[in-house]
Amino acid sequence: MPEIIIIGAGLTGLSCARFLKQPFLLLEKTGNPGGLCSSETRNGFVFDHSGHFLHMKDVRVKKLVASILKNNLTLIQRNAWIYTHQSTIPFPFQAHLSYLPDGLKKECLDGIRQRNGESLPASSSLYAWSMATFGSGITRYFMKPYNEKLWTVSSRVLRADWCAPFVPRPTIAEMTASATADSAKKFGYNAHFNYFKRGGCQSLINAFAASVPSIAYHTSPKKICAAKREMQLSNGKVLSYTSLVSTQPLYALIDHIADAPPAVRAARQRLRWNTVICYNVAVRKGTPNQPIAGGRHWVYFPEKKFPFYRVGVYSNIMPAMAPKGYASLYVEISHRPDDRVNEKTEIAAITRALYESRMLSVDDHIEFACASPIKCAYVIFDKSRTAAVSTIQSWLTANNIYSIGRYGAWEYSFMEKNIIDGMETAHTLNLCR
Ligand SMILES: Cc1cc2nc3c(=O)[nH]c(=O)nc-3n(C[C@H](O)[C@H](O)[C@H](O)COP(=O)(O)OP(=O)(O)OC[C@H]3O[C@@H](n4cnc5c(N)ncnc54)[C@H](O)[C@@H]3O)c2cc1C
Incomplete structure (x- = not known):
């Protein structure tokens, strides 16, 4: 009988499972681990769900990742740009x-x-x-x-x-001076980042999943009763738990809880998010031995005339992401969650814009493009978010429900923070035994 149920085998759920010292059941609604950190292999191309680069400051995470990934990680210096008014400007603007x-x-x-x-x-x-x-x-x-x-x-x-x-x-002095001279100073949290030599971001997920004894795939909650600490699964089975860890989006968790009080339901209605469609694009290069787009890793596009807000080149970051002579890109377009999107029309617009912005040269040929929609991509930080999250989390914690990870905590976080979230929640639960 599991004492703890974890919803979601993304990075946060896997990290929690790895560190738990008591029986648990890890539920995953899809057939694979990894969530947004998984990768897809197609015709020899490895595609992530857009750029997924690892930034590590925490010594515990650095040690853990080095030990489980062995030699499959390398440090890369960012080569990021902005394209506007027909000019290309290094990031940050x-x-x-x-x-x-x-x-x-x-x-x-x-x-x-x-x-x-x-x-x-x-x-x-x-x-x-x-x-x-x-x-x-x-x-x-x-x-x-x-x-x-x-x-x-x-x-x-x-x-x-x-x-x-x-x-x-x-x-102010640095911004002003930048109008006349280039500075060697690197700005921002991602001036250098880690990436995987082989297998894309999935290699991190596989390394975590290897230490988790079992994952119940194609399984998700249908209904949760917080007062009884009971969960009815999608297959009808009813399970009891002592603690519940959820990494699914916070709004979806509340929608599953039959006895959530009105104040919590009202707070849930105030949560807002956007949707991103990541288009993964495979390209046969006009000049087979040269990187495309001048070797740039990714480019931001603030102007409305381009449909995407960012385009990255996986194969410029790690050549092993595409077969020899080919390149691979991720193209990110944001939408409101209820927008009706015609992916074919969007791919046609992307194709035009990639050539217009010179991300692709006339000799480069798009072999295929596939859409990978991220239904809940960025939590919207509006004036209601902080109070709504606090109302919901206080009630969940009082009911032994830990809602963690980027979407569980309803925040703008990244992989290192998700690993820590999982680890620290497991440590808290281990102490409660
Ligand atoms: C466009 C984009 C780019 C990003 N780039 C970076 C980057 O460069 N570096 C970085 O560190 N981070 C990046 N991130 C953030 C990173 O993707 C997340 O922080 C990370 O994936 C969160 O992991 P998670 O396990 O908390 O959630 P998820 O990856 O969402 O995993 C949740 C899991 O739960 C499962 N699930 C959901 N509902 C249920 C249910 N009802 N029952 C059972 N299972 C369920 C899902 O299938 C999934 O497997 C990016 C995010 C986006 C959107």
Whole structure:
């Protein structure tokens, strides 16, 4: 009889299972482990669900990953760019103003000078925070259009409380100096990142899954009764548990709980998210021995005229991701969850835009493109999120339900944090034995 039920065999669920010292049942609704960190192999191409790069600061995670992945990890220096107004600018935009056309550069410099120097709290709108931090030009040409395209909501609705780890903040002097000279300084949490020499992100998942005795595939909860600590499975079977760990999206968990109180249900209605369709694209290269797109790893596209907000090249990051003579890309397009998307039309628009933006040259030939939809991709940080999550999590914790991981915790997190979440939840549960 399991004492603990874990919902979801993504990275967070696998990490929790790995560290638990008591009987557990790990449920996975699909037929494979990994969730968003899984990879798909097709015609010799290995595709992730868009770029999945490992950033590690925590010593425990570094040690664990090194021991389970053996020699399959390598450190890579970021080669990321922004394409706007027919110019290509190194990332981050705000530290490379010299690459901009003269008119835009002047606007960005004027904007930096005219900032009122006010330090706005993270609870401000992204728009207000960006105006105060970077000034009007950088906000107008990058921060506003790029973020509105990615998040699918206005930058006046979006809060700035997700920014701190992800948005590089050069000093005023550094931004100003960047209009005249290139600096060797690397900005941002991902200036260097780890990637897998073989097998894509799935190799990390396989290494975690190897230590988990069994996973119940094609199994998910139908109904949960928190008061009785009981779960009815999709196959009709009813199980009792002492603690429940959930890594499915927070809204889906609440939808499964029959006895969630009205305040929790109301908070669930306030959760918002976007959908991303990652199009994986296989390309026969016009020049077989050269990387495509000048070897760039990924490029951000703030302008509306391009359908995607980011395009990455797996095979420029790790040549083993594509057969010899071929390249592979990920193309990310954001939608609102209820948008009706015609993937064929979207692929036609992507094809045109890849050539127009010179990600592909006329001699490069698209062999195939396939859509990998990420139904819940980015949690929207609006003014309701913090209070709604707190209401829900307080009630769940009081009922021995741990909702963790990027979508369980309803946050903007990444693989290292997910591994830690799983590990720390397991340690807490081990202490409760
Ligand atoms: C576009 C994009 C790019 C990203 N890039 C990076 C990156 O470069 N680096 C990085 O560190 N992170 C990146 N991330 C974040 C990373 O994907 C997540 O942090 C990570 O996948 C979260 O793992 P998880 O196990 O918490 O959730 P998931 O990967 O969502 O796994 C949850 C699992 O639960 C299963 N499940 C769901 N509902 C049920 C149910 N009812 N019953 C049973 N099983 C269920 C799912 O099938 C899945 O297997 C990116 C995310 C996105 C969207």
